[in-house]
Amino acid sequence: LIVIIAAFLPLTLPRLAGCEAYEVVSGSMEPAIAQGSVVYARYVEPEEIREGDIIVFYGGRNGDAVTTHRVMENRTAEREFITRGDANADNDMLPRPYESLIGRVELSVPFLGKVLSVLSGRTG
Numbered sequence: 001l002i003v004i005i006a007a008f009l010p011l012t013l014p015r016l017a018g019c020e021a022y023e024v025v026s027g028s029m030e031p032a033i034a035q036g037s038v039v040y041a042r043y044v045e046p047e048e049i050r051e052g053d054i055i056v057f058y059g060g061r062n063g064d065a066v067t068t069h070r071v072m073e074n075r076t077a078e079r080e081f082i083t084r085g086d087a088n089a090d091n092d093m094l095p096r097p098y099e100s101l102i103g104r105v106e107l108s109v110p111f112l113g114k115v116l117s118v119l120s121g122r123t124g
Helices: 002-016 112-120
Strands: 019-023 038-042 054-059 065-075 080-084 101-109
Antiparallel strands (some): 054 065, 065 080
């Protein structure tokens, strides 16, 4: 029982600090954040985001996928971010509106996503 509780602490303790955990499922942020890592994001006001910060936001075609990319530019007048994955040659095709922001990445832990994925899935 103690092992099971300890295994889920990385998911629950950050919430007490105001962070949400997300698994990185692609290699678009490598080498800074490896595929299979977990990132912990905390909401900050969009105007506080600086160039070079890594953010988590709703993106994708339907707007429901969660993406982690680096901010290349914060366009405060337009209320949008220009983002890019570190492993990508070009900026993302669409600017991300402030409303899509989930939070700024405070911490990333390599390989933890793979472990948590197994524990929270059918196998776990």
